[in-house]
Amino acid sequence: MKPVYYSEYLQLDKILNAQELESDKHQKHAHDEMLFVVIHQAYELWFKQLLFEADSVINIFSKESINDNSPDLQVAVHRLNRMGTILKVLVQQIDIMETMTPMDFLDFRDMLRPASGFQSIQFKMLEALLGLKYEHRHGQQYYISQLNETDVAKIKSLESRKTLLELVNNWLERMPYFKNENLWSDYRALYASSLQEAELGNLEHFDNIFFNSGNAEHRSLSADASKAALFIMLYRHYPLMHLPFELIESLLEIDELLSTWRFRHINMVGRIIGMRTGTGGSTGKGYLKGALDAHYIFKDFSSLTSFLIERSKLPKLNLDIVEKLGFDKD
Ligand code: HEM
Numbered sequence: 001m002k003p004v005y006y007s008e009y010l011q012l013d014k015i016l017n018a019q020e021l022e023s024d025k026h027q028k029h030a031h032d033e034m035l036f037v038v039i040h041q042a043y044e045l046w047f048k049q050l051l052f053e054a055d056s057v058i059n060i061f062s063k064e065s066i067n068d069n070s071p072d073l074q075v076a077v078h079r080l081n082r083m084g085t086i087l088k089v090l091v092q093q094i095d096i097m098e099t100m101t102p103m104d105f106l107d108f109r110d111m112l113r114p115a116s117g118f119q120s121i122q123f124k125m126l127e128a129l130l131g132l133k134y135e136h137r138h139g140q141q142y143y144i145s146q147l148n149e150t151d152v153a154k155i156k157s158l159e160s161r162k163t164l165l166e167l168v169n170n171w172l173e174r175m176p177y178f179k180n181e182n183l184w185s186d187y188r189a190l191y192a193s194s195l196q197e198a199e200l201g202n203l204e205h206f207d208n209i210f211f212n213s214g215n216a217e218h219r220s221l222s223a224d225a226s227k228a229a230l231f232i233m234l235y236r237h238y239p240l241m242h243l244p245f246e247l248i249e250s251l252l253e254i255d256e257l258l259s260t261w262r263f264r265h266i267n268m269v270g271r272i273i274g275m276r277t278g279t280g281g282s283t284g285k286g287y288l289k290g291a292l293d294a295h296y297i298f299k300d301f302s303s304l305t306s307f308l309i310e311r312s313k314l315p316k317l318n319l320d321i322v323e324k325l326g327f328d329k330d
Contacts, residue, residue, distance in 0.1 A: 015041075022111040030107035032100045039097055040117070046086055047122035053079045053086075054129045054164060061167035065174065073243045080250035087257035094264045102272050109279065114146070116280025121151045128158045130254070131165025131220065131297045138294040139287055146280050165297060168251070169225040175244075177321055178231035179224075184210065186315045194309045206307055221300040230304050234314055239326030248301055255298040262292045 007013070019037045023030035057076045066072045117123070124143075128134075134156075137143055144152055178184075188210075192203055207213040210230070212223045221229065229248060236245035266288045269278075278284045296302075317325070 021108075023108040026111055028107070028111075030104070032104040033108045035096070035100060036105075036108070039093060042093065043090065044120070044122055046090055047120070047126060050083055050086055050126055051122060051129065053083050054126060058129065058162075058164050058167060061164065061171055062162065066171065073247065077243055077246045077250055080247065080254065084250060084253040084257055087254065087261065091257060091261050091264055094261070094268050098268055098271065100272070102274075105272050109273075113279045114281055116146070116278050116282075118146055118278065118280035118282065119151070121147065121154060124155050125158055127258075127295060127297070128155060129161075129164060131163040132295055133163075134159050136294065138290040139282065142282055142287070164251075165220055168247070169221050172225035172228035173222060175228045175231075177240075177325065178227050180318070180321070183315055183317070184227065187309075190309055190313055190315065191307060194313070202306060209304075209307075219300050226300070226304065229301060230307055233304060233308060235317065235325065238322070241325060251298045252302055255296055255302070259292060259296060262288065262295070266292060 018041065019034060021030070021033045021037065023033045057079050060066065060072050060076045063072070124147075134140065134143075147155070188203075188206065191206060195202055209219065209226050210223055219226070232241050232244045232248060235241050266285060269288060270285050273284060276284060278287070282288075
């Protein structure tokens with residue numbers, strides 16, 4: 001076999017010859033366009049890795065059953081944490097983009113129309129794989145109108161697959177430990193007594209979320225999955241709950257980092273193009289703010305923290321459950 005050679009293995013001839021500047025094509029060389037191209041390419045490579053990890057985690061959760069203390073769950077948590085680490089780098093890369101001044105951008109900006117980061121199909125695939133549904137996207141018409149047919153087909157077929165959020169919901173529903181009527185009626189009473197006067201309305205939300213009563217608010221987690229997730233948060237000190245707790249934390253971390261990226265991107269956009277519309281034709285900053293608010297994917301997990309109570313007041317679990325959950329009998 002031919003010895004492996006660094007540049008061939010990495011196909012650097014392709015990657016390092018993939019920076020064609022529009023400003024050069026127009027014979028108006030703009031120095032900062034190189035940075036603009038390279039940074040977008042670097043983002044796209046990392047998006048590729050994020051998709052690769054997300055896809056593998058989805059495959060794990062697509063299994064009929066996964067043991068809550070199995071290598072499968074460890075691998076899933078490990079990869080989700082890796083995604084968080086990559087996202088941290090992606091947030092930081094905005095610093096590099098911000099070394100380009102508004103005037104430097106104006107040197108080549110008009111040559112890019114109507115291309116825009118908005119057309120990043122990998123970014124949209126990542127959102128869709130994690131759990132963002134078409135009907136919950138901000139600016140839906142705009143979203144489809146800016147993509148070519150192949151990309152629209154790609155994203156639509158992804159959106160018809162089960163998302164990570166749906167699969168985690170199903171996995172939570174299958175957890176046996178929290179299915180105890182008495183536990184939840186006791187917990188409801190303890191929660192009610194923990195509320196301040198101004199918070200009494202929370203009890204109605206509690207019933208909507210955990211008992212499906214009243215006008216069910218739009219939620220991506222079912223009542224059973226919400227109970228299981230709250231159980232994990234409350235009893236995470238039991239060994240068998242460690243990994244499920246880490247899993248929920250890793251999803252929240254991903255959501256927070258994606259929104260941090262969006263927030264920094266908005267600020268950068270404001271700094272570089274001000275109130276101008278985007279090259280993709282959106283309202284620019286206005287559109288991006290709408291997407292920031294609407295595109296939290298795992299918000300139903302973070303909202304569960306409203307329903308926690310002090311550790312010292314937690315209902316004691318039955319012994320048979322405690323034994324299943326591990327050695328901690330407190
Ligand atoms: C000079 C720097 C940049 C400016 C002025 C800018 C501006 C914008 C604007 C105005 C939009 C809204 C859509 C439109 O009308 O075009 C947008 C969307 C977007 N941009 Fe940027 N951008 C910049 C750099 C980047 C970089 C480095 C990335 C990295 C991949 C990126 C990724 C995205 C993505 C993914 C969206 C879609 C966001 C969503 O739909 O929620 N942008 N950008």
